[in-house]
Amino acid sequence: MVANVAELPRAVRNLWSASFGGGIEPPRPAPSVSIESRPHADLRRYEMPDEAGGADDSTPRGITALPRATDPVLLVPPLGSTPACFDLRPGQSLVRHLIEHGKQPYVIDYGEFTSADRKLGLEDWTHDIVPAAVRRVxxxxxxxxxxVGWSLGGVLAMLAAAAQADLPIASITALAxxxxxxxxxxLGPIRQAGRLTGGREIAWATKLMGGIPQEFVRIGFRIQALDRELTRPLFLARNAHDAEALARMTAVDRFTASxxxxxxxxxxxxxxxxIxxxxxxxxxxxxxxxxxxxxxxxxxxxxxxGSRTDVLVPAAGVRRGLDILTGSPDVRFEEVTGGHLGLVVGPDAATTTWPAILEFLDR
Structure with a gap:
């Protein structure tokens, strides 16, 4: 709650900004440049922030290219997500953390999907989009x-590596x-219902709409974090004077809305x-x-x-990979804290997930 009357104006401004004013802070994504653009496969290279301007004529003002000797890391988002899952805001950015520790991150941006993309299947990612990005990097x-792949992005990366053994992949880190x-x-009730219907209702719906509209995806993400939605009013009241806490909340809201x-x-x-x-x-x-x-x-x-507090993909479901990745010379499992997105860019990721990733890459 607000500590005293003197803090009331600041608390009111914070609550207004968080609820109606577009957020506590403006979006500040890590700067990046496109190095290869294909349909639903815009390969982007993240750069080092540089307030003085570009390093050379090929680099836009405001960023400086990292040395090409830097270890390359390709970030693979899941479908239904934007690259912001790795770069929520300064302080909650795996991208910036990798740069600060001498890595060169890249990311695949899938862009928007329409009904014209209805025939795109997972094999388009496992046998084309991800392999092409790996070879280019x-x-x-x-x-x-x-x-480094998050959620389904990690699965797509592992399937691409399994399908094409000649891909120049040094390692894969799969987050949840x-x-x-x-x-x-x-998912239990959904699986039971699907066994009875054979999934015909989903097949019919996806054919009719050409896919799952972005509005449905956004609602679904909010539903799986229902506890967060239900406790939002209490969170706002308790943190009215805490701009950092409100900035974290609005950054997640902005990500969900995109x-x-x-x-x-x-x-x-x-x-x-x-499923x-x-x-x-x-x-x-x-x-x-x-x-x-x-x-x-x-x-x-x-x-x-994986995270034991991730309701979407619990740690036990991730740990199963230890039993099935029998061809890998080194398979490790690390349990961290945080929700499905939180384990990637949440407040605790800097002391749990990110050090685990860097230690693995440096091996």
Whole structure:
């Protein structure tokens, strides 16, 4: 609560900004430049902030390119997300943390999806978009690439590595990858209903709409964080004078409001193969009748990171990867704290998730 009357004007300004005024602080994404743009695969290179201007004519003012000898790290977001999942705001940015510790981060930006993209399937990412980005980054640095993927992004990275053993991948870090969905409690009723209907209602809906509209994705993300939504008024009242706490809250709100939708075919595959059939838990996923990927064929080192307080992908579901990634020479599991997004860019990530990632990369 507000500590005394003298703080009341500041508290009122904070509450107004957080609720109606566009946020406590303006968006300040880490600067980046596009180095290769393809449909739903804009490969961007993050740069070092430089208030004095660009380092050379090829670099826009306001950023300075990092040395090309810096270790390359390709960040892979999940579908239904923007690159902001790795760069929520200064102080909550895995991107900035990597730069500060001598790494060169890149990210794939998928952009928006429309009904015209209804035929895009997961195989477009596992066999084209992710591999093409890996090869381009590897060519930029003349060496293998580390990959860090969040949620489904981690799964896409592992499937790409398993499907194409010749990819120049140094390691994969998968943050909360949904490997074993049996541990996600709220999916239980959905799985049971799907067994009765065969998932026909989802197949019909995705064909009719061409995908899952962005509004549905945003509502879904808020529902899975229902406790946060229900306690919002109390949080605002308790932190009216705490601009930092309110800035964290509004940054998450801004991220949620920017979520794109899903292409129809991709969402149907996620629902059928990952949720109903839980195929990843057995290490084999059928993307098409003629295309199957076995995670046992992945041959690079892998770090799996999960959180026991993540209701969307609990740590136990992530830990299953230790049993199925049998072709990897080094598979590790690290348990941290935080929700599904929080373990990536939450307040505790700087002391839990980020050090674990850096230690693994430096090995």
């Amino acid at each position: 590897a060519a930029e640095h003349d060496g293998p690439v580390h990959i 990858p949904p490997i074993d969905q049996r541990h996600t409690v709220f 979520m794109p939708g899903y292409p129809g075919r991709s969402y149907w595959q996620i629902y059928r193969s990952l 109903l059939r839980n195929e990843l838990a057995d290490g084999v996923i059928r993307l098409r009748s003629d295309l199957t990927v076995e995670l046992a064929k992945l041959t690079c080192p892998v770090l799996l990171i």
